[in-house]
Amino acid sequence: MSKRYVPKTYNNRHVIRVIIGTVLSAALALVVIFFLLFFGLKKYWDDDGRLDIPWLMDEQKTPED
Numbered sequence: 001m002s003k004r005y006v007p008k009t010y011n012n013r014h015v016i017r018v019i020i021g022t023v024l025s026a027a028l029a030l031v032v033i034f035f036l037l038f039f040g041l042k043k044y045w046d047d048d049g050r051l052d053i054p055w056l057m058d059e060q061k062t063p064e065d
Contacts, residue, residue, distance in 0.1 A: 044053050
């Protein structure tokens, strides 16, 4: 019996493509989230370079005399 010719189109690289695609998608998502946070929180920056986010600030209690 002779072997049947099967072209090397698949060559079992599907798993590697899925892993690379997942890593690239996650990296792209992190870059997009970073830029969204960077430009979205830009209005809360001080001149000193600190972030003053109103909903994260502790309420300062005044002493009652």
